[in-house]
Amino acid sequence: MDHATDAIIEVKAKDLKEAFTVTANAIINITLDQDKVEEKDQKEIVAKGKDLRYLLFSWLEEITFVLITEGFAIRRVELDISENNGYIINAMAFGEPLEFSKHNFKVEIKAPTFYDMEISKNGEVYMRFLLDL
Numbered sequence: 001m002d003h004a005t006d007a008i009i010e011v012k013a014k015d016l017k018e019a020f021t022v023t024a025n026a027i028i029n030i031t032l033d034q035d036k037v038e039e040k041d042q043k044e045i046v047a048k049g050k051d052l053r054y055l056l057f058s059w060l061e062e063i064t065f066v067l068i069t070e071g072f073a074i075r076r077v078e079l080d081i082s083e084n085n086g087y088i089i090n091a092m093a094f095g096e097p098l099e100f101s102k103h104n105f106k107v108e109i110k111a112p113t114f115y116d117m118e119i120s121k122n123g124e125v126y127m128r129f130l131l132d133l
Contacts, residue, residue, distance in 0.1 A: 011127040019125040032103040037075035040096040055087040060112035071098040
């Protein structure tokens, strides 16, 4: 959804694993053309949160960090979520070093925000969050 210099993302999924995978793909596709990325390398990604809101925020930060700061273009993400006194995502990102022209770099995500963030689980998982571009 367009929102001036921000991006509002809404995700509907059958479970948390699918929701966080779709969330990662949304971040990747805002940043670059995911279909132009080759799976030449991999990077481990870990995100932790005391609840689902903090887990989502941490996940958004980690995906953005790998893409922007580490310059790693992501094609695909595989993840597991566990709950034990909070939540943790252990993930593996498959991709290659970021090349601005090859991957059609679009926009830099400055930061995720808690503003307008929603997460609910009623048979399906619904997430809504805002990214500062």
